Amino acid sequence: MTHNLILNTQTLDIPALLALQEKPAPFTPGEALFWNDPHISAQMLATHLDPTTDLASRRPETIDRSVDWILSTLGLPAGAAILDLGCGPGLYTSRLARKGFTVTGVDYSRRSIDYAAGYARDHSLAVAYRYQNYLELTDEAQYDAALLIFGDYCPLNPHQRATLLANVRRALKPGGRFVLDVSTRECRRKHGSRNGWYALESGFWKPGPHLALEEGFDYPEQSIWLDQAIVIEADGKISVYRNWFQDYTPESITAELEAGGFAIESLWGDLIGQSYYEASEWIGVVTRINS
Numbered sequence: 001m002t003h004n005l006i007l008n009t010q011t012l013d014i015p016a017l018l019a020l021q022e023k024p025a026p027f028t029p030g031e032a033l034f035w036n037d038p039h040i041s042a043q044m045l046a047t048h049l050d051p052t053t054d055l056a057s058r059r060p061e062t063i064d065r066s067v068d069w070i071l072s073t074l075g076l077p078a079g080a081a082i083l084d085l086g087c088g089p090g091l092y093t094s095r096l097a098r099k100g101f102t103v104t105g106v107d108y109s110r111r112s113i114d115y116a117a118g119y120a121r122d123h124s125l126a127v128a129y130r131y132q133n134y135l136e137l138t139d140e141a142q143y144d145a146a147l148l149i150f151g152d153y154c155p156l157n158p159h160q161r162a163t164l165l166a167n168v169r170r171a172l173k174p175g176g177r178f179v180l181d182v183s184t185r186e187c188r189r190k191h192g193s194r195n196g197w198y199a200l201e202s203g204f205w206k207p208g209p210h211l212a213l214e215e216g217f218d219y220p221e222q223s224i225w226l227d228q229a230i231v232i233e234a235d236g237k238i239s240v241y242r243n244w245f246q247d248y249t250p251e252s253i254t255a256e257l258e259a260g261g262f263a264i265e266s267l268w269g270d271l272i273g274q275s276y277y278e279a280s281e282w283i284g285v286v287t288r289i290n291s
């Protein structure tokens with residue numbers, strides 16, 4: 001059976017597709033800042049707010065438990081200042097503000113920050129929201145604790161990770177705490193992209209008809225994984241979306257955070273207090289800055 005994939009005078013750019021089949025060097029970027037794309041950010045916000053999925057944010061009952069666990073583990077004084085990096089639509093910040101903490105949320109999805117600020121206004125919650133790239137954070141000695149939740153450390157390249165750690169150190173008060181979770185290879189084994197394709201009238205990546213070619217690339221020596229989606233629109237335009245993941249072991253995250261000036265206080269299997277175990281998909285990390 002044959003079909004003519006090309007209508008009118010368009011030609012399909014096969015050489016471009018051939019080049020995109022090659023395994024890229026680790027952390028080669030795809031489309032820049034795609035979380036801020038008007039269409040994709042709308043899909044993302046809907047996914048963050050969908051209580052039935054763990055795809056963009058964890059489910060509400062998990063977030064409730066996580067906030068309680070983080071607060072009891074840190075034992076912060078009433079009103080302590082907490083910075084949530086990559087706060088998304090404010091699912092953690094809102095809960096922290098309701099418990100009386102002084103909360104700042106930073107995110108570079110304009111749509112998520114606008115939603116979070118609107119929610120805070122409607123519910124009379126005093127959260128300071130800022131549309132900002134946390135790699136450009138300049139706050140100094142302001143916070144008792146900083147949070148980076150749902151694996152947001154893992155898509156960063158080594159230089160960006162060092163920058164982020166320096167920014168968090170600068171932002172924290174002496175003795176301040178930094179809590180984050182990072183994924184493990186087990187997470188990638190379970191959730192990494194498998195090679196496949198689909199065509200849609202409208203979908204996550206594009207509002208109009210498109211063909212998506214999804215592929216997972218493994219870099220086992222470096223514990224790096226790439227989920228790549230090549231998206232071809234009806235006019236032949238090709239967009240490449242890349243999600244990089246640096247996965248960790250307890251040893252590798254300990255070494256990296258210590259090198260960045262943080263002392264590990266405890267390691268967990270998640271951020272709700274489960275012990276770390278061999279097949280954990282996550283590592284929950286509680287640290288304190290070295291003074």
Ligand SMILES: C[S@@+](CC[C@H](N)C(=O)[O-])C[C@H]1O[C@@H](n2cnc3c(N)ncnc32)[C@H](O)[C@@H]1O
Binds near residue numbers: 035086091108109
């Ligand atoms: C997987 S979501 C997690 C959101 C939130 N922590 C949660 O668990 O509900 C990652 C968030 O980090 C934000 N983000 C990613 N890179 C960022 C950066 N460099 N600066 C600020 N925000 C960033 C994204 O816009 C997105 O809202």
